[in-house]
Amino acid sequence: MLRAIKPAMSDPRSARKPTLEDVAEAAGVSRATVSRVINGVRNVDPKLHAIVWQAVDATGYVPNRAARSLVTRRSGTVALVVSDAVSHDDDPFMRRFFADPFFGRIVGGVMSVLRPRGIQLALQIVGTDDARGRLVGDLGQGQADGAVVLSLHPDDTLPHQLYEAGIAAALVGRPAQPVPISYVDLANDAGGVLAAEHLIGRGCTRLGMITGPAHVPASQDRLTGFRQALARHGHAWFPTVEGGFTYESGETALLELLERQPELDGLFVANDVMAQAAVMALRGRELRVPDDVAVVGFDDSSAALDARPQLTTVRHPLEDMAAESARLVLARIDDPSLRVESVIFDPKLVVRQSA
Amino acid sequence: MLRAIKPAMSDPRSARKPTLEDVAEAAGVSRATVSRVINGVRNVDPKLHAIVWQAVDATGYVPNRAARSLVTRRSGTVALVVSDAVSHDDDPFMRRFFADPFFGRIVGGVMSVLRPRGIQLALQIVGTDDARGRLVGDLGQGQADGAVVLSLHPDDTLPHQLYEAGIAAALVGRPAQPVPISYVDLANDAGGVLAAEHLIGRGCTRLGMITGPAHVPASQDRLTGFRQALARHGHAWFPTVEGGFTYESGETALLELLERQPELDGLFVANDVMAQAAVMALRGRELRVPDDVAVVGFDDSSAALDARPQLTTVRHPLEDMAAESARLVLARIDDPSLRVESVIFDPKLVVRQSA
DNA sequence: CGGAGCATGGAGAGCGCTCTCCACTACATA
DNA sequence: TATGTAGTGGAGAGCGCTCTCCATGCTCCG
Known part of the structure; x- marks a missing residue:
C-alpha cells in the first residue's frame, strides 16, 4: 500500500x-x-x-x-542607520534617544517616501566601531541598497566609511567633517536670525546666548546667524557661554551668563533642553520669564512644552527633512553618478509664552 | 597585445x-x-x-x-508591524504616532533583543486592508521570519490573518478578539488597583473615574482593577464617565463627572492625556489639584510631565514589554509548535504632584 | 593484516528568480 | 520567392549559498 x-x-x-x-x-x-x-x-x-x-x-x-535580489543585486531595502559613539551598545543614551520624538519623526518622514514605492525600511543601530565596520560590510554586500544616516557624534567616521565603500547614502544633518555624501540640513543660521529678530522685536536690548558645543556644526551656525542678525541691528557684542546641550549645562551656563551680563533681558539658547533649564534657573533668581528676561529656545522638542512658561522656540521641519533624505538616497541608488547634493530647510519660529 | x-x-x-x-x-x-x-x-x-x-x-x-536565505528559507529579519485602521496611508494620526515616545520606546526595546543576535528589524506600516493583505503575503513568502505587531485598532483583523497564514508573531497588547497568537501586555487591572490604593491612602473618599473607550480591553481592565480595589475598601459605587483617550473627551468627561459627583476628591483617569485635560478643567473650576481633587493618570507619557501639577500616574515598562515580545517571536520562529503564551507585566505607580 | 567504523572534505544539486540569447512568426520589401 | 525587420515567447544559464550525499583516509579491533 x-x-x-x-x-x-x-x-x-x-x-x-x-x-x-x-x-x-x-x-x-x-x-x-x-x-x-x-x-x-x-x-x-x-x-x-x-x-x-x-x-x-x-x-x-x-x-x-x-x-x-540574488539576481538583480537589489534588496529593495533602505537602511535607517543611527550611528553614535558610545562605549557599549546598550548605552542609556540610546534609550533616551529612542524615547525622544526626534527619532519617531524621522522614521515617519522616511517611511512616507519609502512606503509608496514598496521599499522596506531596515533599522540599524551602530554604537561601536566594530559594529560600524560590520554594517559597512553588510551594506556593501547588498543587505540594503542605500542608507539614511543619523550621525549623532561629530567625530563619527561612518559617513566617510560609507563613501569609501561606495554605498548610496544621505545624511540627516551636515557632517562635521566634509565628506562627499549628500545631506539634508536645517538652515541653523536662519534659525539664529529668527531668534534675534524676535527678541529685538520685543524690545530686548541686553542680549545673551547659551550656545551648543563649539565643535558641532549646528551650534556654530546658530550662533553665527544670531550674531549677524544682531550686528545688523547695531549690537556689536553680546556675551555667550558654551553649553553641552544638557539640562545641567544649561543651568550652569545661565548663571555664568548672568554674572557677565546682570542686566540681561533677552536670551537665545541653542536647544530647548538647556532653555528649559535656563528658564527654571531664571525663575530661581526671581527673574520673570518673559517679562524680565525673554527666552527663545531651539528644536521645538517636548522640553519646549514641558517648560513653564512654554518656550518660544525655533522649529525643524524634521519630517520633511527626513523624507528628502530618503529621496536623495533613492536617487543615488538609481544613478550612482549623481552629483553630491545638499538640501537645506528653513526653520520656523514657534511663538509661545517665553518670549 | x-x-x-x-x-x-x-x-x-x-x-x-x-x-x-x-x-x-x-x-x-x-x-x-x-x-x-x-x-x-x-x-x-x-x-x-x-x-x-x-x-x-x-x-x-x-x-x-x-x-x-534563498536556500535556508530564513531571512534573519523580524518585522515590526504597526497596524492601524485609517482610511488612507498618510493619516495625520500616524504622524502623531511616530512623534510619540511610545513608538520609539518600543523600537528600542525590540532592538535590544534583536541586535545582539544579529537579526534585522524591518519596519512595516499598514493602514489599509489592502496593505494588510500584501503584508501577510510578503511575510508568508519569507520577507521576514516573524513579526512583532502593534495593533492600534481593536477591530484589527491582522492578528487573525497572521495566525491563518501561520506566521510567527507576537502582539504588543492583548488583542480585543481572542486569537491564538502570543502577546505581552500590561496588568492593566493592577494599574487600576495601584491608583485606587494611592487615592484611598491619601484619604480620598468621594471617588470617580474617567474611563477609556469601552471596547478597548485595556480600558476595561483599568476600570475593573480600580473598581475591585475600591470595593475591597468598602466603596461599593463611584461614578464613571467614558472618554475617548483624547484631550477634548477628557475635558468633557470631567465636567459630566463633576455634575454627578460635585464633592469629588479623588479621580482616576484612564490615560494621561485625558488626565491632563481633567486637571486643567478642574483648575478652571477653581478646584485645586491635589488639595481639592487628587488625580491619578495612566501611561506616564509626556502629557504627565507637561501637566501642572505634574501627574501622578501609572507607568508601563514598555521597553521590557517590547523586548519580551521580540523574544516570543524569536522562540516561535525556532519552534513553531510552541504553545501560545502571554506575558503580563506589572505597572508601577509614579508619584508626582497631582495625587 | 583486513575490514569495520568514523571523522572529514569534496562534488554537485538546487533554492526561485532574472535576463540574455535565440527561435519563431508575421509582414513588408526587393 | 528570397531577404529584412520587428515583435514575441522559450530555453537555459547562473546569481551565491547550503546541505545531502559520497569518497577518502585514518584508527582500531578481531
Missing part, C-alpha cells in the same frame, strides 16, 4: 509556496513570460498579460524577494 | 564582491568547507578552521544574505 508523499496542505507553514514555475504552468506559458508580466517589462501580448495575472491570483503567488 | 579583462578594482561599486568560492580558493579548500566554518557547524579540522578564517579576512568576504 502506498502512502501519500505530498505533505498535508492544511498547515500553511509546510505548504510549498507557489513559484514562478507554478504560475507559468497554470497560465500555460514559460517562466520568463510570467517574470516579464510581473515586472511589467517589454512587449508581452496583452492577452497573455491578462492570463498571467489571472494565474497569479489563482495560485496566490507572491514573488520571493531573496531569489529576486 | 592583451588588455586586462578584470575590471578596475579602484571603484568599490563595480568591484566584484568576494564569494564563498573566492574564499575557498584562497584557503585551498572547497566551498562546502568554508560554509561549514562560517556557520560553525559540524566537525572541521581546527587547522582548516584557522586557515579559512584567515582567508575570509584576507578577501574581505561578507556572506550574501539573499543567497543564504
